[in-house]
Amino acid sequence: MVSQQLQTGCKPKTGQFTAMPETPSKELANSLFAVATSRDKRAFAFLFQYFSPKIKRFGIKQFGSEAQAMELVQETLTSVWRKAHLYHPEKGAATTWVYTVMRNASFDMLRKMKSSKEECISEDIWPLIDEAEPGQHEFSDHLEDKQIKQYLDRLPQAQREVVRGVYFQDMSQEQLAEHLNIPVGTVKSRLRLALQKLRNEMGEQHD
Template sequence: MDSVETTYNSSNLRRSSQRSMLSPSPEQLAELLHLVAEDRDEHAFSQLFTYFAPKVRAYGMRHLRADGQAMELVQETMILVWRKAHLYDGSKGAASTWVFTIMRNVSFDMLRKVKSNREDCLSGDIWPLIEGEEGDQEDEALQDQIQQQLLSYIDLLPDLQQQVVRGVYLKQLTHQELADQLNVPLGTIKSRLRLGLQKLRSHLEVNDD
C-alpha cells in the first residue's frame, strides 16, 4: 500500500514516541502481524508502528548516530514489515525477533553505504543485535532471545572462524590478545573474524527470508 510509505513519516514517529501504550504480549504482536499479512489491516499496522517505532529509532540513534538516519531506519524497517508480513512464521520465533531482524538488515545496508567494508562495520550491526536500556526487563528478555538465536548460528561457522568470533565477542578479547593466545598473526585474526561475520550475516538473512 503506497500510503504506508508516506503516512508514517517523521511526525508520526515523534507522536508515537510520546504516546503511551500498554506493552502488547508476544501473542498480540504475532496476531497484529497476521492481520497485516492476511487482511492488509492498517489499524493493526498502526499499532505495530506505535510499538516498534521508538525502539527502532533508539537503535538507529545508537548505531547510525544521526537523527535523520534513525528516522530513515524506522521508515524503511516499517515499510518492509508491511510488505513482508506474509513471510513471518510464528513457529520460527517471536514477532519482535522478526521485526528486529529486518531492522538490523536495513541498518547494515545503511552502514554499508557510508562505511568501508571493515569488520567493525559488520560487527556493529550484528552484535549486539539490540541494546536494551538498563532495567528494562522486556528489552533484556528480547536481547537474551536474539543472542540465543545468534549463538546457534555461531555454532554453524567453520571451527577457526567460530574460535575467533567467540574469542572477540563472547570472551571480550582484543584482536591482539587473541592473536597472541592462538599464536597466529594479527592479520589472520582479522581475516577470520571478517569471514565469520559475513557468514553470520548470511545465516541471519536466510532466516529473515
C-alpha cells in the first residue's frame, strides 16, 4: 500500500533563516474540496501535515498542556475531515475556516474543563452552516434540501462530486474540471447523468 503521507519523517533543522513561505491558500482550499467530495485521504494528509503542528502550538498556548494540545489537534482535524463539505471558498480562506473549527473545539474543551459538562455549544454560538438569507428561503426549502442530499448519497461517487461542486459549492464547471483534474466535457456529461438520475428518483413534481 502506498503511504498517504506526503513527506516522511522529520526534516532536520537546518538552522538557516528562510523567508516565510507563502500560505498555500489554493492547495488548502482544493484539498478541503477533495476531502468533501471524494473523501480523498491524500488531500487530507496534506491538510493534516500543514495544520497539525500549528494547532498543537495554538493548543499549548491555550491550555498550557501538551496532552490537551494534542486533544485539540485530534478534535479539530476530525471535524475538518467530517465537515469539509461545509466549507465554502467564496466565504473566505481555507485557513479562516479551519481556524473557526479549531476555535470552536477549543471553546468546547475549555468549557468541559470548567463545568465538567459534556454539552458542546460552540456550534450554537458559531454555526458552521450558513444561515438562511432572511426572507429568501421558506422552511420547506430546507426540508427539500435535506431530501436532495439523501438522493445525492445514492449517486455514484463520480457523479455526486460534480453535483456537490456545482450546486452546493457554487463552482463553475471549468473550476470543477480543474479541481478534479478531468476535462470539462467529462464534468458536463457526469452532471447530465446525475441530474437525469436525480429526476427519476425524485419524481415529476420537481419539474
